[in-house]
Amino acid sequence: MTRKKLLNNHYALIPLVFSGLLVIAVIFLLWQRLATEPTFRESLQEYSGLFIGISGFISFSILVYLIVSVIGSKRVQSVSGGQASILIQKMNTVRQIIEILLDSKLWLPGVKEYIDDEFEGLNFFEVKEFYKGKSKLAIEFLQEKPSFKDTETLYLELKSLLMIDPKQKKLPKNLVTPTYFKTEILEKWIEHKCGSGLWYYFGYKFGNYKGSLDIEAIFERHQDKIMTLANNIDSELFEENSFNENFFSKLGEYINKDLIPQLFQLQNKTSSSVPKTIKYLYLLFSSSIIIGVLLPLITLLFSLNPIALIVSFGFVIGLLFFLVLTAYPFLNKILEE
Structure with a gap:
């Protein structure tokens, strides 16, 4: 404390x-x-009306405050609920982009098979929390040295953004688009800065990973779809962007620093219990x-x-x-x- x-x-x-x-x-x-x-009993009975009046006035004042507070909270929750719905829609759109990237030819040969088959059931949160000793698979993953130049970690991170529960072991074949994100998954995304990998690999350290992440290998129709989805998320932010490393860097920064924290805050306001x-x-x-x-x-x-x-x-x-x-x-x- x-x-x-x-x-x-x-x-x-x-x-x-x-x-x-x-x-x-x-x-x-x-x-x-x-x-x-x-004779003091009579005195108590005489003053009882005064004390009942005082107590009644206090009770009435508290009741009025409680009613006003509840009405105010309802208004805040109503406004927050509308804003949260917009952010949930944006998050689901981001997840559509992530799904396209995971299924694309962006990755080095063997990355998908390495994560999806050899380390099936492993998620990004277990790798980040390996020190807790809860996942032997996470420790094995960190001990191995595959020839993917660490892009397998980015692949695992992006997969975590398609999860709807932090304990989820396998993603469904079709993308799930929830109308509400669990607090537990939002907390994990924030704790482990999910989305920042895009900024790191395509922005800060792109020179090191340029040969390992082939943006041009993504089909052109998928490139167009990704840019359309990005403009649906925030037309001002992504309007002038081309399909390149700068776009992905900006997208990752937006997911990590803006979208997920705001969604977490608004959902908490909407679903918060009585203060x-x-x-x-x-x-x-x-x-x-x-x-x-x-x-x-x-x-x-x-x-x-x-x-x-x-x-x-x-x-x-x-x-x-x-x-x-x-x-x-x-x-x-x-x-x-």
Whole structure:
């Protein structure tokens, strides 16, 4: 845990501890008065309306905030969902380009057979995480020295972009175009910078791999299809590009730095669960209703033991104290978000 997270936890915990101690102290003092003053029961009943009113007002205020927050979250999710759908479509278009490249004559003779047959079932993530010792096949792959000038690693990386699950061992014959990408596969793509291989092999180190990756060997009709697909992804970015190493370098950089991170962020917004702040506020709301309103009402209606009123009063006083201590940090957090 980082120092910042630890401090945040302390800031949330300290007011809770002090408020809890105050509740205990108030209950103890009121209970003592009840035990020593016979008329104190009437005083508790007299003030019960005030405390019920305070608790009701707090509950109503929290409820209004919860409703407004939920409506706001729905709006954000709706906008994010529309944007995520566009990015998912772009990602599927990128995967169509990758599929064409994997099936093309771009590669040295034997690369496809080496990966698809000799190392069938191996994926790029296992190779990158060989140090975890979970895949003997990944260790064997790294120990071998084939004569493909490391282009087999690029082939494996591109195959990973066609996966829809990080544990997937084999790609289907026909490309799957999901309407939603699992968080697990997006995290793996980001963690291992999938797509950056295109930038590395065709951009930064193209001079070293020029003789091992034959762009001109890709059929012309496939070249035209790839460029059409790229313009569908981003017409401004790829409009003036020709079918050459610079195009592939730019495509890889776009996949790694823009498309996948944005897709991950928007999908998380769309499918995110209830925020912790909302959960905590709902807990305060329900506690305030049950202990601050219902408990004293039931006690008064059925003439129950007045200790229930003491517990309710102590809780309301502690809740007010807690709100005073946490209001400023809470407002600061909202402004930051």
